[in-house]
Amino acid sequence: MKKIALNICACVLLVVSWSCSTDRDDELGPVSFLEIKNFIYDGMQLYYLYKPDVPELANDFFESRDERNDFLNSFDTPESFFYNGLVAPVDRFSFITDDYRELERSFAGISKTSGIEYGLSLDRNDPNFAFAWVRYVLPDTPASEAGVERGMLFNSINGERLTTTANADGTYSLSARSRELLNLDTFSIDLAEFDANDDLQPTGESIALTQVEYTENPVFIAKTLTVNNRKIGYLMYNAYRRNFDVELNNAFAQFESDGIEDLVLDLRYNGGGSVETAIDLTSMITGQFNGQIITKQRWNPEIQAVLESENPESLIDRFDNTISNGNAINSLNLTRLFVIGTGSTASASELTITGLDPYIDVKTVGTTTVGKFQASITLYDSDDFTRNDKSLNPRHFYAIQPLVYTYENADGVVGPPTGISPDFELREDLSNLGILGESNEPLLSLALDQILGRSHAGKSRSGIKVEPFKSVENPGIDFQRMYIDQLPKALQNQRKL
Numbered sequence: 001m002k003k004i005a006l007n008i009c010a011c012v013l014l015v016v017s018w019s020c021s022t023d024r025d026d027e028l029g030p031v032s033f034l035e036i037k038n039f040i041y042d043g044m045q046l047y048y049l050y051k052p053d054v055p056e057l058a059n060d061f062f063e064s065r066d067e068r069n070d071f072l073n074s075f076d077t078p079e080s081f082f083y084n085g086l087v088a089p090v091d092r093f094s095f096i097t098d099d100y101r102e103l104e105r106s107f108a109g110i111s112k113t114s115g116i117e118y119g120l121s122l123d124r125n126d127p128n129f130a131f132a133w134v135r136y137v138l139p140d141t142p143a144s145e146a147g148v149e150r151g152m153l154f155n156s157i158n159g160e161r162l163t164t165t166a167n168a169d170g171t172y173s174l175s176a177r178s179r180e181l182l183n184l185d186t187f188s189i190d191l192a193e194f195d196a197n198d199d200l201q202p203t204g205e206s207i208a209l210t211q212v213e214y215t216e217n218p219v220f221i222a223k224t225l226t227v228n229n230r231k232i233g234y235l236m237y238n239a240y241r242r243n244f245d246v247e248l249n250n251a252f253a254q255f256e257s258d259g260i261e262d263l264v265l266d267l268r269y270n271g272g273g274s275v276e277t278a279i280d281l282t283s284m285i286t287g288q289f290n291g292q293i294i295t296k297q298r299w300n301p302e303i304q305a306v307l308e309s310e311n312p313e314s315l316i317d318r319f320d321n322t323i324s325n326g327n328a329i330n331s332l333n334l335t336r337l338f339v340i341g342t343g344s345t346a347s348a349s350e351l352t353i354t355g356l357d358p359y360i361d362v363k364t365v366g367t368t369t370v371g372k373f374q375a376s377i378t379l380y381d382s383d384d385f386t387r388n389d390k391s392l393n394p395r396h397f398y399a400i401q402p403l404v405y406t407y408e409n410a411d412g413v414v415g416p417p418t419g420i421s422p423d424f425e426l427r428e429d430l431s432n433l434g435i436l437g438e439s440n441e442p443l444l445s446l447a448l449d450q451i452l453g454r455s456h457a458g459k460s461r462s463g464i465k466v467e468p469f470k471s472v473e474n475p476g477i478d479f480q481r482m483y484i485d486q487l488p489k490a491l492q493n494q495r496k497l
Contacts, residue, residue, distance in 0.1 A: 036398050037072040037081050039381040040096070047385075047487075049374060049403040050088035051300045057086065078398055093372055093403055100380060100387070100399035107273070109216040109241050112185075114209040115141025116148055117238075117269065119344070120174065122164065123155070123200060127172050130162040131155035131192060131200055133430055135269055136220065142210050148189075151433040155200055156190035157181040186210045194431070218244055218273075221266070221437040222251035224258040228452055233260035233332075234437055234444065237281075240273025240348040245280060245323040252284040252330040263332065264447045265352070266340040266436075268366060268428075272347025275375055275484050279317050280329060282355050287331025289319045294355040295407040297375075303404075307488060314488035317355075317407075336361035338447040341420065342428065346370035350415055351407070358410040364422045365447045371419035374403040377484050385487075404484075424450060 044057055051057045062068040075081035082096040097103045105111065115138040123129040134152045137143045155162055160181060164172040174182075181187065188206040195201050218239035225232045233255040237248070255263065263285065282294055295317045298304060307315050321329050339353055341364050350369055356362050379400050382389035408414045426446050434441030439448060449455065 032395060033078060034069065034072060035393070036078045036381065036396055037075070038069075039393070039398070040078060040082055040086070040400055041068070041072065043379040043385055043400055044082075044086045044402055047300070047303060047377070047379065047402060047404050047491075048086070048088075048094075049300055049405055050091055051302070053088040053090065054086055082400060091403060093374065094376065094401060096398065096400045099397045100378065101397060103378065103399060103401070104387075107241070108243050109218060109239060111214060111216070112211045113138065113141065113214050113216075114187075114211050115139075115143030115214070116189075116209070120162075122172060125199060127166075128164055129155065130164050130172075130174060130178065132162065132189075136436060138214065138216060141214060142212060146207050146209060148207060148209075150436065151430070153192045153194075153200065153430070154189040155192045156202070157184070157187050159188075159190060184211075217247055218270075219247045219251050222254065223437055224255065224260055225439055225448075227439060227448055230262070230452065231258055231260045232448065232451060233258070233263040234266065235263065236266040236268075236436060238270050240270070240275075240277040240281070242274045242277055242324055245277055246325065246327065248277070248281065249284065249323050249327060249330050252332060255332060256330050260332065262336065262338065262451050263334055264338045264340065264444060264451075266444070267345045267349040267352070268340050268342040268443065269344050270346075270349045271344060271370075272349055272372070275317070275348060275351070276324065278348040278351045278355070279320060280323050281352055283319045283321065283329050284331055285334055285337055285356065286319065286360060287321075287329070287333045289359055290321050292319050292359070293317070293410040294319055295351065295409055296412075297405045297407050299405045303491065306491065311488060334360060336363070338450060339364045340443045340447060341366045341369045341422065343367055343370065343419075347372045350420060353420055354409045354413065354415050357413070363424065363447075363450060364420060365424045365426065365450070366422050366443055367425060367427050368421050369419040371415065371417045373415035373417070374406045375484055376401045376403050377487065 041057075044054075045051065045059070048054070048057060055061060056071065062071065071085070072081060075085055078098070079096055082094075087094050117135045117138065118132040119135050120130050120132050123131060132154050134148060134150050136150050137148050157178075158181065160177075162178045162181070163175040164178075165175050166172055186209070188208045191203045191205045191207065192200045193203050216239070218237055218241050219235070220238050221234065221236040223234050225234055235251060235255075265285070279294055283290070293316055297315045297317070299307065299315075304315075321331075323329060337356060337360060339362060341349065341353070345366075346369060350371070350373060353362055353364065353369075354373070378387070379385040379402065380387050380389075381393035381396065381398060383391040386392075406414065424446055426443055429442065432442060434444075437444070439445060
């Protein structure tokens, strides 16, 4: 199989000089903004998946460069131009960043964090307020050292309530002030709990925290459970990151050594990541389908025509037998898989499910997934839109992450935009979240019930169900990502078709 190189190399990230990270805002005047907008337009006109749906991206839409510049200048900022001028209404996931170094670090799992990974929900009594609940705590972080635990709730930071703003469509977004509070370098979370009426009340307890630079290993839990004399692997995997492929492969080596008979893949908080890592993961789970088709890509009509003519194999992702560093994949040769998914499960996670579905019995547990079945790529302001091209514009750090292709699985099935519905439905319950990786944790317990053929007595219990609050941060950077790192060779070194 000819692999498209999809990894964001750790060595590239390490050589990024943060001494040059001075704020360039003062250097960006109207001319510079026009320069940035022209790069954005060129990239979107060439590669955007939904180009046919945006009239302004048609190759013959503008009669002159001046007319095009007038259109670009009608938007105040690169951000408003991107979102309001070029992104198609159907597109929920393309995004722009004013600092591609931050984006690259995010892809590698590097961030400033206190160690709390949290979800946000609206206060049921007043949607102008929100509260956070701790999903999990990263090891060896200020939060873990301070005793923060999964299931803790907080609705204030430094004594200030988390608030929302209403959107025109009737939904709510976290307020700018609350986003600022959640990103402070030092802060205190003010804990809360539900009373007998399921109303949130402060406990009077606060926990002081600091944010530190941290690299998160997405292989959060990998263990073998022995239940009713049956060995069952459990993997909680929280992001598809190329720089942790070795750790992922090692987890499967341990499963293989343990002789597991079934696997529960927990993707409940996994918003996606590298396409190539997703391909490798499907091969680790199986192994008996090497070289067969997992997905077939569909780009915009112009790009699709180029690839079909010059390199049709680049449109196909196949099961493989090596990871990015050339090491052999440790495969389990399973014929069935149980996946835990939720409304935070997206993108490369959904590719794993749909890609395997034609080959093995895949059962999902939890709630409906996001429904993102498109891949994106980072485009930079250079002649060939790559990061390392000598023509990379030194005057700014803007990059765009547009959707560039959708895909179908080997059976020709495209995932539904409404998400993958669970075979066995159970929503997380704030009154009974359980300990991740323990056999009595509700969602894992439900998966084990299906494996072992036992009834699930807890399925109908009442409790405080979590309705995720999705408009938290920039959705492109924080979640719902599936990306390729390089364009197929047939498309490289092109500025325009």
